[in-house]
Amino acid sequence: MQRRRYPRALALVALATALATATTSAAPTATAESPAPAETRLSATIDAILADARLDGAQAGVVVADATTGDTIYQRNGDRRLIPASNTKLLTSAAAMELLGAGHRFTTDVLHTGARRGTVLTGDLHLRGGGDPTMLAADYDALAARVAAAGIRVVGGNLVADDTRYDATRLGPDWTWDDEPYYYAAQVSALTVAPDTDYDAGTVIVTATPGAGAGERPQISLTPPNGYVRIDNRATTVATGTTNVSFDHEHGTNTVVVTGQVAVGAAPTSDWVTVWEPTGYAADVFRTALRRQGVQVLGRTVLGRATPASATGIARHDSMPLSELMVPFLKLLR
Template sequence: MALLNKGILLVIIVSIFLSGSTPNAFSSKALAAENHKKATLSTALESLLSTEPELKGSLAGISIRDQESGNILFEHMSDLRLTPASNMKLLTSAAALKVLGEDYQFITEIYGDGRVQDGHLKGNLYIKGNGDTSLLAADLEKLAKEIKKKGISYIDGDIIGDDSWYDDIPYSVDLAWSDETTYYGAPISALTLSPDKEFDAGTVLLEINPGKKVDEPVVITSIPETSEIKIVNKAKTGDKEAGTSLKVNRKHTSKVVTVTGRLPVNASVKKEWVAVNDPTTYTLDVFQQALKKEEIQWNGTVKKGVTPQIASLITTHSSIPLEELMIPLMKLSNNTIAETLIKEMGVVKKGEGSFEKGLEVLEEELIAFHLDPNNMLIRDGSGISPIDFISANDLSLFLYEVQAEPWFATFSQALPVSGMEERMVGGTLRNRLNTENTKGKVLAKTGTLTSVSTLSGYMESTNGKKYIFSILLNHLVDEEKGKDIEDQIVEILAEY
């Protein structure tokens, strides 16, 4: 037996000698090849970063990792804290999935504080919101039908909207006044309403069509119809060659929405979303319309208030599950959903639906992903704050760590997919990275603020290698040109 083992050993030694290699030589060659590949990638990226004129005077934090091992393959200013813009939603989404769960639903409740007799509710009717950003006018109509089915056709009291599930602070700390009328700056309320299935809660959708003739007023339809906005139509129909120059404006705290500019006579419908001043009264207004449609009457007023503990539950409506809500949140970069999730985590974990408590929960959850919140500055959940700060290395590490979570498939599938034209697939990347090397191979979250452009996510190269990347570009003169730089970086990476 000993002689046999010696013989085998001799054969191995002779074979290695004849091949001119050793086991260490094999590993050295592999290491050398990998180092060469790294050097080539680094050379290509550093060349771009050093010669790109748009980056002169700007800051570029970049971190690229191997998706399987998490090892850093390239970094540039990677530990510098920079503004992530909507890349913040990566952190908020992951924390929400971890704290609330994929199946979590938001419940809208209808209560009465009196007994029902002969079709009369002898008391007030309450609609209590619990943070459902997916609530539609059609859902309010269903609730009204359920109330009618319960035998209630007359309310001997008030219609009361209860938004007490969250506190009364509608905006995150750094939201600019100029953003308050926009769809991405809508106020946060526990009782809110969305005009369509993109779920921009707290907004009204204006569908604007040209008139039949040049110089006629444009035709504006509000979805849903509500007295919470008052439209002043100053926009005109332009000739076929004229460009679209529509502007929609609502002044701070005002209900008046002024539409100006021109829309060509042959133009298709133009859609504009405008935030309301008070989502709770907006929801109440549409709810009372639904009650009237079911011929339910009342003798009191329509107002805001708090549901008393003695009230009895009449019916409820459940939102879509969180895993479905992740699609518009991530693909369309929905700020209102993100900020609502912050408050919801505050309620669930701290017993208080506030930005302060919700952000405490977010920071606590980041520790589980091996991130140190003390090295960051987190001011909101959507990334609209210009002084949210995080490093590219922290973001890429986070993207590596979340792969181990049981809900990672939901998280990753909610990310925009490069070059995919379908809005709820490609999202904010539907018109980007659509070359042969990158189309459909990049799953990443975009981010844009004035002077800021960011992109972080996952990608597969042409040879099947998978990467994690985070690109944070700050202090840009033109943030739109920052997107071109991000795309160039990803295209380079696709070749390695």
């Protein structure tokens, strides 16, 4: 699986940010005719980076501003419209660390309403999301095991997936519509699933393995395994040639269409594909986990309903601290 990575661009902005911080905290006051030495060094450093031969043919826009006054310290092509990509993470991560704190943990809770009668819960079981982007299928398994350990074997009511910590807007208003299937455009929900420790929440990993012979359909598998996503397998196994497979999903559905070809004997090929309505995805993974733990839910799955304040807690999962989460968040550049 290949990702688009922009380490050079991110390093440039990170360096500029660090130098700007040093400039604002330590530089002497500059006159209009004579900029401060630190500002001169900053400009020279950024100019040298932009002149690197490895950036030949690339477009770069840089603006460095004083965090206190807002004054521009350095700018090149500052008014040129470019896609910021993962450089945006510098702002969101700084805001999160400032507002939430390095020790903040996202929580996911399981609660219930109604009475307990032996191993039977007469009310609803609530899965309440706290915006954790690192929730894996294994974490939902652990929550389900806690429900079983509490002595509950039958839930007479519904499984309620509470994603109300965030609003119901799933996609950004300026996101490109044809990026919708790709992991970097996954829908936003306070209750979601990440397929692996890259933590691309709201996606599944789809893998195509060649069939035994030419003309056969490749074998398609999902990580994590689930019944929420359907596969429309239109791909073919070929005797020779290169593997060239596309994974796409139809708008408004959770049908993943697999097209292209896989060569006999070739290694499996995989990619991340977004799901439609990640709250339902999380609920499906949790419901399956409950079933594995011997807990039967008799009612239906209800999405987007807030948990009553009177609900009784059963289990909680805490994410890693925000300071640790920043490592995959910033290191895995999109």
